[in-house]
Amino acid sequence: MAVYTDVSDEELSDFLTRYDIGALVSCKGIAEGVENSNFLLGTETGRFILTLYEKRVNEGDLPFFLGLMDHLADRGINCPQPVRDRDGEALGRLAGRPATIVSFLDGMWVKRPEVSHCGQVGEALARLHKAGEGFSIRRRNGLGPDGWPPLYAGSADRADEVLTGLGGEVETELAFLQSNWPKDLPEGVIHADLFPDNVFFLKGQLSGLIDFYFACNDFLVYDLAICLNAWCFEPDGAFNITKGRAMLSGYTSGRPLTDAEMDALPVLCRGAALRFLLTRLYDWLMTPPGALVRKKDPLEYYKKLRFHRTATTASAYGLELAGSGA
Numbered sequence: 001m002a003v004y005t006d007v008s009d010e011e012l013s014d015f016l017t018r019y020d021i022g023a024l025v026s027c028k029g030i031a032e033g034v035e036n037s038n039f040l041l042g043t044e045t046g047r048f049i050l051t052l053y054e055k056r057v058n059e060g061d062l063p064f065f066l067g068l069m070d071h072l073a074d075r076g077i078n079c080p081q082p083v084r085d086r087d088g089e090a091l092g093r094l095a096g097r098p099a100t101i102v103s104f105l106d107g108m109w110v111k112r113p114e115v116s117h118c119g120q121v122g123e124a125l126a127r128l129h130k131a132g133e134g135f136s137i138r139r140r141n142g143l144g145p146d147g148w149p150p151l152y153a154g155s156a157d158r159a160d161e162v163l164t165g166l167g168g169e170v171e172t173e174l175a176f177l178q179s180n181w182p183k184d185l186p187e188g189v190i191h192a193d194l195f196p197d198n199v200f201f202l203k204g205q206l207s208g209l210i211d212f213y214f215a216c217n218d219f220l221v222y223d224l225a226i227c228l229n230a231w232c233f234e235p236d237g238a239f240n241i242t243k244g245r246a247m248l249s250g251y252t253s254g255r256p257l258t259d260a261e262m263d264a265l266p267v268l269c270r271g272a273a274l275r276f277l278l279t280r281l282y283d284w285l286m287t288p289p290g291a292l293v294r295k296k297d298p299l300e301y302y303k304k305l306r307f308h309r310t311a312t313t314a315s316a317y318g319l320e321l322a323g324s325g326a
């Protein structure tokens with residue numbers, strides 16, 4: 001459960017006096033999520049989400065995340081909006097942690113995404129990429145190719161505890177990606193973690209996007225590679241090309257891909273799979289027993305990586321390539 005920091009009723013009521021959102025009526029810790037402590041607040045004026053940023057979020061990045069949510073919301077993306085206190089500050093401090101209050105979004109995430117969900121996520125991702133244009137703050141992707149070797153170093157000597165031979169496979173993949181990572185693709189602000197639990201639907205229609213705390217500047221099509229990984233595989237590990245096709249056509253209906261982006265898709269999908277394999281592997285090995293957080297299976301992403309190694313062109317994901325008849 002993602003409530004790492006306890007907040008007393010007194011501290012919380014005091015904190016809320018800085019805002020114009022009415023007095024506290026209820027406060028409930030939210031079990032989902034792994035990164036930060038989240039609480040659902042009820043006040044006299046409505047519902048809000050209170051987030052206390054935990055150790056993996058760098059405080060210096062918060063102006064990027066909070067500014068980005070404002071920028072996107074101003075451009076029609078339904079995402080949480082930071083609530084400002086009477087001094088105009090979106091970032092406060094509570095129980096010793098940096099803290100913000102953001103608007104509550106209605107909707108539910110889907111545990112078993114269907115083709116229609118994948119198509120809508122593709123469309124929403126293209127809208128998000130366009131809405132991010134003109135955002136003035138930059139943030140490099142700390143979990144991009146340069147970040148993978150140091151991240152892996154933290155679990156390298158224990159990787160084979162998870163699966164015999166996994167360490168060697170990761171090293172081979174790191175070397176391949178270092179040599180084959182594309183250059184000069186269109187860049188912009190990416191979400192970088194648009195998994196099903198970060199997308200809300202209401203009556204089958206995509207209603208909102210949350211959790212911008214991995215957002216950064218990177219290749220736009222890398223975000224699409226992350227979404228293909230997160231949405232288009234079945235629980236048995238098989239890639240569902242119908243879902244892939246729906247996602248890619250949803251995306252390209254809003255933002256066509258360049259030839260270079262299409263060519264790069266299989267390698268970017270490999271990189272995206274490795275990125276989540278590595279963060280999950282680290283957490284799997286390093287989270288102390290008894291910690292409240294639910295660890296996610298690194299091998300799910302190892303299986304996905306193996307699929308991507310068999311993909312030679314973007315048609316493996318359902319993209320129609322000119323002249324391929326695919």
Ligand SMILES: Nc1ncnc2c1ncn2[C@@H]1O[C@H](COP(=O)(O)OP(=O)(O)OP(=O)(O)O)[C@@H](O)[C@H]1O
Nearest residue numbers: 030032033034035036038049080103104105210211
């Ligand atoms: N603005 C919001 N409106 C409604 N619910 C929200 C909002 N923000 C967060 N939540 C709820 O809190 C849960 C956890 O939020 P979030 O995904 O941001 O946490 P996290 O710790 O960063 O998790 P992770 O990085 O693992 O996805 C969400 O699944 C959702 O149920």
Ligand SMILES: N[C@@H](CCO)C(=O)O
Nearest residue numbers: 034193195276280296
């Ligand atoms: N979406 C990530 C966890 C949070 O960033 C994963 O499934 O590994």
